[in-house]
Amino acid sequence: MREDADAPVAEAADALPQVRDSDGNLADGFREAIRAAIAARDVDRLRALTGDLHEADMGDLIEELDGDERRRLIEMLGPAFDFTALTELDETVRVGILRGLSPLTVARGMRDIDSDDAVYILEDLDEEEMAAVLQHLPAPERVALRRSLDYPEDSAGRRMQTEFIAVPPFWTVGRTIDYMRETPDLPETFYEVFVVDPAYRLVGSVSLDRLLRTRRTMLVTQVKTEQLKGVKATDDQEDVARLFERYNLVSAPVVDDAGRLVGVMTIDDVVDVIQEEADEDLRALAGVGSDEELSDSVAYTAKSRLPWLVVNLGTAFISASIIGLFEATIEKMVALAVLMPIVASMGGNAGTQTMTVAVRALATKELSSHNARRIVSREVLVGLFNGLALACMLGLIAGAWFANVQLGAVIASALVMNMMAAGLFGILIPLAISWLKLDPAVASGVFVTTVTDTVGFFAFLGLATWWFGA
Amino acid sequence: MREDADAPVAEAADALPQVRDSDGNLADGFREAIRAAIAARDVDRLRALTGDLHEADMGDLIEELDGDERRRLIEMLGPAFDFTALTELDETVRVGILRGLSPLTVARGMRDIDSDDAVYILEDLDEEEMAAVLQHLPAPERVALRRSLDYPEDSAGRRMQTEFIAVPPFWTVGRTIDYMRETPDLPETFYEVFVVDPAYRLVGSVSLDRLLRTRRTMLVTQVKTEQLKGVKATDDQEDVARLFERYNLVSAPVVDDAGRLVGVMTIDDVVDVIQEEADEDLRALAGVGSDEELSDSVAYTAKSRLPWLVVNLGTAFISASIIGLFEATIEKMVALAVLMPIVASMGGNAGTQTMTVAVRALATKELSSHNARRIVSREVLVGLFNGLALACMLGLIAGAWFANVQLGAVIASALVMNMMAAGLFGILIPLAISWLKLDPAVASGVFVTTVTDTVGFFAFLGLATWWFGA
Structure with missing residues (x-):
């Protein structure tokens, strides 16, 4: 939001490049103009370009500069730089910038902004770095910031503004x-x-x-x-x-x-x-850490995503060992190996649908013990109906593919069972996790797909063994 | 938020049951008190209970009543009922209530609330029902509402309030x-x-x-x-x-x-x-329609989730037909059938991780053509690193399980390939869909898992065929 400006300034502004393009992204021309000004050490041009920039636009601009340009931008702008812009950055970028500046510079920046923004910026630093900044602040501000920082992470005390009337x-x-x-x-x-x-x-x-x-x-x-x-x-x-x-x-x-x-x-x-x-x-739900950011390095991203994949490797072995029980049947009838992933995959998708609805409904308090029974039976019935509809298609195609009507009937029955299991466990698992006062979004996915894989393989291969003989 | 009240009223309020329990859910005692008052047709008690209820609490209360109780609650409260509460309801519930009331009653309710809330309530009715309500409103209000309703769905014109200074x-x-x-x-x-x-x-x-x-x-x-x-x-x-x-x-x-x-x-x-x-x-991302609500019926829910499952059935056949190419190899070595879902499942999980990050970054405009190249190469490298780490574990366990070192080496190589494919397509697919000006959240999932299933089965079975001979 540009503040009210006198006419001459408004005219001068016309000569400056557009900040955002028609898609709402930062305009290339604007970014390059800033880069050129930094490279040329042209402080006046830089101030003219960023003079009436909103903190959000400044934040986006900083994200698109490289590390050295970021530091120089802030140093060149001096007191004209509004540190509130740092609240708009990814944590990695923000901490990188703060570490590149002197504690005195950071402290000066903190004095000019709202206390909640100062807390948001400082809380990512470690205790020593924080102390180095705080010692440059006058006592009343230092005490107020320190008090906010003493509240637990993600509490109202951390997010509140201490200025009020x-x-x-x-x-x-x-x-x-x-x-x-x-x-x-x-x-x-x-x-x-x-x-x-x-x-x-x-x-x-x-x-x-x-x-x-x-x-x-x-x-x-x-x-x-x-x-x-x-x-x-x-x-x-x-x-x-x-x-x-x-x-x-x-x-x-x-x-x-x-x-x-x-x-x-x-x-x-x-x-x-x-x-x-x-x-x-x-x-x-996708097994990505909540603190992962687009600016994270390859090593950091890989490390943060690995644990979930290792858990998934463990559960994949559970389903593999179910298949292992039926090696003899598969050897006799290799069509089973071709078709079995279909039953597991359909169950996994249906389970994910139910689970996603359940996780969000729990988060927004729409799902509680009061209506849980109704929703559980709804989900099982949805699994039954969609299972029947899909089983008809799957049974016909699979039966025709392998010219074996009985195989079609076996896979159709297995699909109905797995779709009902998907509906039942897709809701019971998040409910159970939330009753344990844990976050259902984090752990539900791995349990639900383990259940649908296991039930899927077991129902299909078990039925086939029983029907066609081992 | 209760308005400032005189002391006597505040004292009387103490005798009323708590509206919410400690978890923030509507308290059972409060709901049952309301039910009893409705059943006893005790208008005074009902008004005392709901007198200073916030519209949001009223909305939650209505959701927990059954259809007949809802209608009677509104009729018993008469002009004391604040129709703003209807904006807090699921669409199905809201439309059900509106259809149960006379157009005149609805029109009276609309006169007392903000125009944006009135539009939000009326927009779900069909043209005829809307006209029936609007005709009972005085001309200036009717024209203002009509003008808002003429703007496209989900536009600022629909959501704006027409009262301002x-x-x-x-x-x-x-x-x-x-x-x-x-x-x-x-x-x-x-x-x-x-x-x-x-x-x-x-x-x-x-x-x-x-x-x-x-x-x-x-x-x-x-x-x-x-x-x-x-x-x-x-x-x-x-x-x-x-x-x-x-x-x-x-x-x-x-x-x-x-x-x-x-x-x-x-x-x-x-x-x-x-x-x-x-x-x-x-x-x-989970294949659930954006308009699905917890109060929807079994039939409606099943119908709305079916199309995505049918698409998934189609893609499952694609991966099945890849497996079908290698029937001869599987017949000779049934261990391949046991292990192949592991490679596909790991790729699917890694692909979903990448895709989720990409879809949200596109939605919040953090990912654009400016940084796409860097993020694509980051994701492929993350796939490579995690692929190598997981391949070591998978190769050792699989090799030991089937006492076959070569099988361990084959599955490890296939996993690395699929994890890199997951990283690459997990980001390219959402990017490509957004370049086509479509919503990447809707369609990415099905494409990504199709790719990881296909690549997973093909890499593993293909390598095994090449190594062990068909």
Whole structure:
């Protein structure tokens, strides 16, 4: 968002390259202009190019530069560089930049930004590096940041902004508005004003639109909303996100154990949490670590993905050993080897469908013990119906392929069994994992496909052995 | 959020059952109290129970009632029922309720709620039902709703609120604040005031905090922010969500083709879009329709999941026919049949890991033509490294199992090949689909696993045939 500009500046801006192309990606021309300015050490040109750049655009730009260019960009811009842009970067890139700058430079950058952004930037550093930065900050800011950093990772205390407006209950609406007009150092953006008692305990809040449409003589306590659903600093950010989402909040006060107001969570942080959370489920289901980023190195990526693949290797041996039980049958009838992956694969797909629905429904609290029974029977019936439909097709094609009607009947029956198992275990496994208070997204996939592979091979080869004789 | 209440009411509220239990689910006691009140036709008790219930809690409550109870709840509450609660429901449930009520009752409900919520509720009805409701509304509201409904599905025009505050450029801050104090019929919540010219074209906006901290004598044009990144009513809601997310917006003006202000999009709608979008990717990757809901019937669910399974049946035949090419080899060495699913399954998992990362990176615009080359080579190298690591384990175990070192070497080589293919196609397929302007989440999965199955079976059985002779 470009701030209001006088006409001459607006005209000059026309001469600068477009920041984004029509697809919403950073424009090549803009990036190359920045690169050229860095290479030419042309500070004026660089400042002109980045003058009214939003922190998000600056973040995207930094991601596309190489390591050395990143450091030089920040050094050349000096105090004109808004460190908030670092919150937009992948963790690897951010930490790399912070380590390349002097602690004093980082500390100066931290002073100019909101406390929640400073915490977000500093929390990835190790204790020593953090201390080196914090020692360059004035005591009040250092204490506030340190207090936020002492809250557990992913808690409301880490994500909250410690700048807010709190007024005593006996103030009028008019006095509150005058106070805001006269105080120069207000938070950058805010959506409500809090009412606190002398011990700084939260009494209620007044939204700005409420403040604006109320007569100046009213007391703030007369127009305040009581916050019965307050956020505790130790609450997990996901629970806070759920609260914002459910009640359409834009900001919420954060209180400590004693009920004292210590900060405010705002919707922009919550949007990031919601995005992250859905992303985590998606990655977990695919066996990708939640902290993997596009900028990670080959070695790091390979290492982080390996454990899941090793687990999968173990379960693959379980299904292989099921096949091993029927070696004699396969030897007599090699068509079974050709067809058996079909039964396993269909079950795996159906199981994944059910499991994905279950994992998301558990995450959004739509699936609970109250409706679990209904959903379990629905999924088994869906497995039965789709199993029957697919079994007709599969039985006909397989029977025709090997000119063996009985083989067609055997594979069709095995498919129906496996599709029902897929529906049943596709929902029971995530439910069981969530009852154990673990994250169903992480572990469900491996169990579900193990079950569908095992049941698939066992049902098909077992039925064939029984029917055709070993 | 309970509104500020006088002491007696607050005391009475203590006697009512808790709405939510400690896990954040709707409490059983509360639901049963509601059920009992409905069964006893006790309107007073029902109103006392639901008096200060938030629309989100009301929505969750309705979901847990059965069809008849839902209708009776709404009828018993009468004008006290806030139709906004319907926006919290699954589409199937919402449409069921709307069809059970008279068009006049629905129209009365629509008059009391925000226009964006009314559009969200009405858009699922068919044309005739919609017309029946709209005819009971006064002309100005009918026209406004109709105009929103005429915008394409999932566009900003559908999601925008048509209630907003717009002032002429020559107004002062003081006059704007006085206007808000004196106008009774303001939007329920708002975060900014818009400045429009006499033709109602958008000139800029002023956030409420800006308004509050500025002297009354300043002109609104002097404090306005120019909206260079305006939202068009025809823009897709996902593009709007991306804009809100990138620039941390809480509201944005929506303009028509002529640049006239027609509405405002607010963050609460955008949060829903972000959530939906991530959910859609997740479901699409698992082959579940994006509109499937937990309350859908068995028949509907089965029907919507079947097409993907049929496609999978087709691709399963492709891999089966690859195995069919090597029947003679398998007949001679049945151990191949036992081991071959391992190679295919490992490739499928590795391919899914890569594909998931690629699909999300494409959705969030992190992956573009600019860094595609680097990411492709990273993924192939990750496949190579993890392939080598896993091949050692697999080769040793398989060789020992069948007391055949050469078999171990063959399966190890086949695994490395398939893991590299998984990395390569896991990223190339989503990229290619997005270049075709299609949604990579929908179609990538089936192509990737087809490739890894085919390559897996072909590499393993082909190498074995070449090494051991057919």
